[in-house]
Amino acid sequence: MALRTAEEYREGLRDGRKVYLLGNPVPDVTEDPYIKVGVETGAHDFLMGHDPEMREIAVMKDTETGEEISTYFEVPDVPEVIKRRHNLILKACYYADGAIPFVKDVGTDIMNGIKVASRLMGNKEYEGRIDNYRRYCARNDLSMAGAVTDVKGDRRKGPSEQESPDYYVRVVDETEDEIVVSGAKAHITAGVYVDEILVIPTRNLTEAEADYAVAFAIPVNTPGITQICRPNFRFEDTNHFPTPHPRRGHVESLLIFDNVRVPKERVFMLREWQFAQILTYAFAAFHRFTAVTYKIPILEFMTGLGMLAADANGVSKASHVREIFVNMIKYTETTKSLARAALYEPEDFGGSGLFVPNRLTCNMAKLFFASNFHEFVRDIQDISGGLLVTQPTYRDWENPELNPYLRKYMGGASGYTAEERLKLMSSLHHTVGSDFAAWHEVCTIHAEGSFASQKMMLMVEAPIEEYKKKAKTIVGLNV
Numbered sequence: 001m002a003l004r005t006a007e008e009y010r011e012g013l014r015d016g017r018k019v020y021l022l023g024n025p026v027p028d029v030t031e032d033p034y035i036k037v038g039v040e041t042g043a044h045d046f047l048m049g050h051d052p053e054m055r056e057i058a059v060m061k062d063t064e065t066g067e068e069i070s071t072y073f074e075v076p077d078v079p080e081v082i083k084r085r086h087n088l089i090l091k092a093c094y095y096a097d098g099a100i101p102f103v104k105d106v107g108t109d110i111m112n113g114i115k116v117a118s119r120l121m122g123n124k125e126y127e128g129r130i131d132n133y134r135r136y137c138a139r140n141d142l143s144m145a146g147a148v149t150d151v152k153g154d155r156r157k158g159p160s161e162q163e164s165p166d167y168y169v170r171v172v173d174e175t176e177d178e179i180v181v182s183g184a185k186a187h188i189t190a191g192v193y194v195d196e197i198l199v200i201p202t203r204n205l206t207e208a209e210a211d212y213a214v215a216f217a218i219p220v221n222t223p224g225i226t227q228i229c230r231p232n233f234r235f236e237d238t239n240h241f242p243t244p245h246p247r248r249g250h251v252e253s254l255l256i257f258d259n260v261r262v263p264k265e266r267v268f269m270l271r272e273w274q275f276a277q278i279l280t281y282a283f284a285a286f287h288r289f290t291a292v293t294y295k296i297p298i299l300e301f302m303t304g305l306g307m308l309a310a311d312a313n314g315v316s317k318a319s320h321v322r323e324i325f326v327n328m329i330k331y332t333e334t335t336k337s338l339a340r341a342a343l344y345e346p347e348d349f350g351g352s353g354l355f356v357p358n359r360l361t362c363n364m365a366k367l368f369f370a371s372n373f374h375e376f377v378r379d380i381q382d383i384s385g386g387l388l389v390t391q392p393t394y395r396d397w398e399n400p401e402l403n404p405y406l407r408k409y410m411g412g413a414s415g416y417t418a419e420e421r422l423k424l425m426s427s428l429h430h431t432v433g434s435d436f437a438a439w440h441e442v443c444t445i446h447a448e449g450s451f452a453s454q455k456m457m458l459m460v461e462a463p464i465e466e467y468k469k470k471a472k473t474i475v476g477l478n479v
């Protein structure tokens with residue numbers, strides 16, 4: 001099958017999947033006004049394959065059939081793949097007006113993680129299954145979400161100690177050909193507008209928790225799967241000033257498995273509890289790099305937006321505002337530099353023969369980005385002024401009685417008409433003053449793992465003994 005078009009992607013989503021939003025069933029996710037924003041953002045992963053400007057980076061040849069497939073499916077068996085993947089994700093984000101399309105990267109991050117884990121297990125059957133599954137997705141040009149985060153109940157307790165045994169996804173039955181799973185995964189980005197979902201454990205497990213050591217892939221419309229999602233884009237389309245490019249972004253879901261049957265050829269881990277942690281680490285090594293890559297266009301856009309706000313208010317030359325500009329540049333460019341630095345020393349993960357970006361640098365990039373984002377937002381809020389949240393809306397602008405007042409009173413620095421200033425403030429409101437902005441702040445902390453997970457990886461990956469050895473030599477300690 002050739003690379004699908006965006007319309008074929010949308011058509012594939014009309015498959016009887018069970019999705020709820022605001023308490024009501026959603027008959028067609030491509031038509032729902034909230035979910036549609038995510039569908040159209042995701043559609044860029046399909047537009048790219050047909051756009052002459054993007055094809056060089058977005059399309060590769062299937063090594064067995066010579067057929068054109070999406071570059072997302074490239075196996076990272078040489079270090080150069082990591083660099084190509086960084087470029088692919090970065091360009092895809094610029095192509096989708098600054099947002100990550102997201103419907104192929106997390107899925108392939110999981111495929112790569114599973115391939116690493118199956119090699120480290122020495123399990124050829126699992127490796128063969130994930131290779132077949134990768135071929136199936138590549139040749140049918142499918143979209144995928146990644147379901148890692150369990151609902152988890154009491155965080156102090158492991159899966160087997162919880163009040164409900166279903167707080168973590170687990171195997172509840174097994175026959176010769178299939179397994180049956182129950183449980184729920186939370187915050188699943190794009191889960192309601194992809195073809196397939198890949199599921200892996202979220203943490204290390206004990207022998208008593210072997211039933212929770214399960215990894216598999218499943219079509220979204222499989223009986224027993226229900227997804228509940230909520231709008232992230234309330235209020236946006238009708239009240240904001242129109243822009244040449246529509247708003248982009250994503251929708252998450254609570255993904256429920258109620259006795260879902262999974263054929264064994266789609267199962268990539270079954271009770272090998274000793275390898276659950278390796279699988280989550282391998283996935284995180286790929287996915288955290290996806291994260292720091294897709295943040296770059298967002299930070300560039302926000303920095304530009306903040307600087308324009310200062311221009312429109314006529315304060316760009318004030319010394320304290322220039323100080324803010326320096327902070328914004330420092331933050332954006334340091335995040336970019338750390339992301340790029342992770343490319344220069346890719347690692348063979350655990351001797352698996354598969355390459356991941358440098359994990360220490362990658363975790364530092366994510367931690368640096370996430371720990372400083374709120375301050376960055378605060379600076380943009382500062383230079384924008386209160387209009388950020390009190391601005392008249394586009395509906396007021398369109399009211400012939402109100403429009404002359406707005407033209408008269410909403411002007412700013414010379415060069416900015418009232419309309420341009422309000423249009424800019426409208427985008428600023430969306431980005432740093434709206435419900436969506438708060439979503440973004442939370443996403444920055446938690447998506448791709450919250451602070452503690454990066455700090456833990458820093459302690460694992462940093463050359464701590466080397467640091468100490470050097471200090472001991474200089475001080476002259478023999479301990």
Ligand SMILES: Cc1cc2nc3c(=O)[nH]c(=O)nc-3n(C[C@H](O)[C@H](O)[C@H](O)COP(=O)(O)OP(=O)(O)OC[C@H]3O[C@@H](n4cnc5c(N)ncnc54)[C@H](O)[C@@H]3O)c2cc1C
Nearest residue numbers: 146147148149155156187188189443446447448449450452
């Ligand atoms: C916008 C968004 C998109 C996301 N997309 C996806 C996705 O597509 N797929 C996916 O699988 N996940 C996704 N996630 C989930 C994300 O990975 C998690 O939110 C993150 O790992 C934190 O888990 P949590 O939300 O359960 O918070 P918690 O783990 O409950 O964290 C809350 C606080 O508790 C602390 N804590 C947690 N456990 C312990 C403990 N045992 N001991 C001490 N302290 C503890 C944490 O450090 C943190 O400070 C997404 C999240 C967001 C916000």
